[in-house]
Amino acid sequence: MPSLWGMELSTEILINHVGYLPRAAKFCLMKGDKSLEFKVMNTQNGKTVYQGMMQAHEGVFGNYLVGTFSDLKKEGNYQITVENKKSTPFKISAGIYVDAIKKCVTCFSIQRCGPSTTGYAAPCHVDDGRRLDAGPGWPMKPHQDVSGGWHDAGDFRKWVAFTIYGMIGLSEVYEIMEPEWGKEQIMDELRWGNRYFLNMQNERGYVMNYCGGDDGGYLTDNQIGTEDDRPIHTEPASFVHNNTDRTAQFNFIIAQALTGRIFRSSDPDYSKKCTEAAIRCLAWCHKNFYANTALEMGAGLMASIELYKTTEDAQFLEKAIVFASRLLEIQVKEPIDNNHQIRGFFKTSSRSEEPSRHSWHGPQHIIGLCNLYKIAPNHDNAPEWREAVRLYCEDYILKLAELNNFNLAPIGLYLSESPGGDHKIGDYWVRYLTVTEKAWGGGINPNIASTGIGLLYASKILKNEKLKICAQKQLDWIIGSNPLNVSTAEEIGHNQPTRFINRKLNIPPLIPGAVMNGIGGKIEDQPHLKAGSWQNCEYWTPPLAHTMWLMAELQIELK
Numbered sequence: 001m002p003s004l005w006g007m008e009l010s011t012e013i014l015i016n017h018v019g020y021l022p023r024a025a026k027f028c029l030m031k032g033d034k035s036l037e038f039k040v041m042n043t044q045n046g047k048t049v050y051q052g053m054m055q056a057h058e059g060v061f062g063n064y065l066v067g068t069f070s071d072l073k074k075e076g077n078y079q080i081t082v083e084n085k086k087s088t089p090f091k092i093s094a095g096i097y098v099d100a101i102k103k104c105v106t107c108f109s110i111q112r113c114g115p116s117t118t119g120y121a122a123p124c125h126v127d128d129g130r131r132l133d134a135g136p137g138w139p140m141k142p143h144q145d146v147s148g149g150w151h152d153a154g155d156f157r158k159w160v161a162f163t164i165y166g167m168i169g170l171s172e173v174y175e176i177m178e179p180e181w182g183k184e185q186i187m188d189e190l191r192w193g194n195r196y197f198l199n200m201q202n203e204r205g206y207v208m209n210y211c212g213g214d215d216g217g218y219l220t221d222n223q224i225g226t227e228d229d230r231p232i233h234t235e236p237a238s239f240v241h242n243n244t245d246r247t248a249q250f251n252f253i254i255a256q257a258l259t260g261r262i263f264r265s266s267d268p269d270y271s272k273k274c275t276e277a278a279i280r281c282l283a284w285c286h287k288n289f290y291a292n293t294a295l296e297m298g299a300g301l302m303a304s305i306e307l308y309k310t311t312e313d314a315q316f317l318e319k320a321i322v323f324a325s326r327l328l329e330i331q332v333k334e335p336i337d338n339n340h341q342i343r344g345f346f347k348t349s350s351r352s353e354e355p356s357r358h359s360w361h362g363p364q365h366i367i368g369l370c371n372l373y374k375i376a377p378n379h380d381n382a383p384e385w386r387e388a389v390r391l392y393c394e395d396y397i398l399k400l401a402e403l404n405n406f407n408l409a410p411i412g413l414y415l416s417e418s419p420g421g422d423h424k425i426g427d428y429w430v431r432y433l434t435v436t437e438k439a440w441g442g443g444i445n446p447n448i449a450s451t452g453i454g455l456l457y458a459s460k461i462l463k464n465e466k467l468k469i470c471a472q473k474q475l476d477w478i479i480g481s482n483p484l485n486v487s488t489a490e491e492i493g494h495n496q497p498t499r500f501i502n503r504k505l506n507i508p509p510l511i512p513g514a515v516m517n518g519i520g521g522k523i524e525d526q527p528h529l530k531a532g533s534w535q536n537c538e539y540w541t542p543p544l545a546h547t548m549w550l551m552a553e554l555q556i557e558l559k
Contacts, residue, residue: 011088013080017480017493018100019091021558022073025469028080028087029405029481030054033063036082040069043077043089054082059405060423060432061483061527066405088494094559097551098181100479100492101173103513104548105182108166108189110511111539113158113212114147116192120509125156126222129211130229143224146211146232149196154500154508154538156219158212160200160237161248162360162541167193167255169545174262176552187266190259194274197252201277202234205284207252209233219505247361249285250299253278257306264310278307282319294346294356297327298365305371320372321381327365328388336413337426340399344391345413357412359434359442360542362450366392370457386461393458393467397451400430406482407473408432409451411444421525433521436528436535443518443529443536445488448474449546456553468557475550478518478543483527488516488537489547498531500538514539515547 014029028038033056040050050072054065067080075094080087112119115126128147152162167190173179174186200208210216216230237248260275282303285291291300304320307313330350335341346356346365358364366389373385401407403423413428423430434444452474459467473481479493480486487493491512499510508514516537522528529536 011485011495013082013085013087014481014483014485015080015087015090016476017088017090017487017495019093019096021096021554022075022092022094023558024070024554025472026069026072026092027473027476027481028054028067028069028082030065030082031062032056032065033058034065036065038067038069039081040072041079041081041086043079048081049074049076049078057405059403060525061404061406064405095555096559097555098179100489100513101177101179101548101551101555102182103491104489104515104544104551105170105173105186105189105513107511107513107544108150108170108193109185111150111508111514112192113149113151113156114192114195119151120511121151121156121219121507123222125212125220125230127220127224127226127229128158129216129232131232131234133234143229144199144232146196146199148199149193150541151508153540154502154534155217155505156212156507157210157214157217158196159210160197160207160252161210161239161245163193164197164207164237164248164251164255165542165545167197167259168251169549171255171258171262172549173552175258176549176556187262190262191270194255194259197255198273198277200232200237201252201281202236205280206236206249206288207281209235209237217505245293245295246285246289246291247295247299247364249281250291250296250303253281253285253303254299254306256281257303257310261306261310275307275310278303278310282307282316286319291323291326292351293349294327294330294365295358295361297323298363298368299361301327301368301372302364305368305375309375317376320368321376321379324369324372324385325381327369328384331388331391333391335395335426336428340403340425342396342399342413342425342428344388344394344396346392354415355413355428358447358450359411359444360446360450362446362542362546363392363454366454367457370454370461373461389458390462393455393462394464397455398466398470401470401473403430404432406477407470408444408477409448409455409470409474411447419525420523421521423525431521431525433519433525433527435523436520436530436533437523442534442538442540443488443516443520443543445478445515445518445543446540446546448477448518449543449550452550453546453553456550456557471550472554472558475547475554478515478547482519484519484529486519486529488518488543490514490516490539497529497537500532500534508539511539513544515544516540518543
């Protein structure tokens, strides 16, 4: 790499490519097993402004030297120097993530589907869709307008279970930051996405599965009534390969409650429409299925809380309290080992001892419990909610994160069989990285970004700075501070891997702000990235939504 101030730039020194907020935790890493001195240099004048020791540590991903320079808070342009090596430049700034968040918000407009002027394929699929109804008493309806929304990934699909996270991420950025630069832009994007979701709500109240899935990944002639109109799958939305997972219904409720709150002042009629859609869907959920898994209960908890915050109707707070009580019944409260004393994770359900894992859902149970404690701190059960959060974040996530030098949050624990890597704790195995080569083995960005959000929420309730630092490290990994020195967010940082391109359709174009699935792992649970693969390098809504949400939380918390 080119030199600066007389030294060659090194890819060996690992940092957050974008930089740091003044009050953020700041770390640099290098492979090695012998402690070395490091210095932080001001690139404008070449002067050393900080120096310390990179300490050697063993970890799951090998031996690394770790240096800390969190005490450096002055805004400016800097580099790390170690012996004769220099890192790439980075900044410390109170607005460090603002430009990245703007790119993420704008990314949605480029992924627009329908009669858009900004979507990269626009206008496209304005004839969505052809309704497929099944079951006794269901009339066949040849056309229903479900145009709009966003393409989910590097294709033309519009999976509801995945793209609904776009509504949540955009709404959270709006509520957290209230950005003068983006209020109108975000509200316009929410309307565009929601024209799809509102029209996908079935007469019974649930949100339907998708229009444009594996059977609709193609361009159409944009003429309503012709053979290429994409089918609407009218069964309740669920995870694509598990039609019993109802988290998508609760996420629809979360999205509508958030949107209703955002538009309450500027457009009361639209706000009412969104809020009523959320209430109808929640009524369908309570009538038609019993949330049994930790993932469903966590999503139901969040949905009930958001509806309560929007409506101030006590019935929704009561529903949230019930979800919380049922969640606590399946939390593992006793240590599973004598050494690390790991505990606090949740079982999959009351009927399964297998630990609950969330490669892309996010830890909604923890975010929900934190929000519940915040809005009802004097409730008789509030100490139990707080303790559940503490057990999960301090005795599960944090302890397992400390076993690797990047403080990477785990995918989760496994009980029935080893997932590979042979990291054994008691009778359980721990896994940090999804297996790249397996079906649905994508990258870990959705998991670590969403976990970072949960850790930040918990840090405020528990007043634990270690949780805040761990949250920062999840973002650091996504944008450069990882063993491969890559940023998996387009035009955020540098050294992005080659994106996945659908060769049949020659899409998508490079989209600034798009976030890839992220780094995966070999079966041995060591970092692996397959350049150009859909598993690691495809753009996807869940990591985009969670990464921008995490950046917004950090931006406000630590600037």
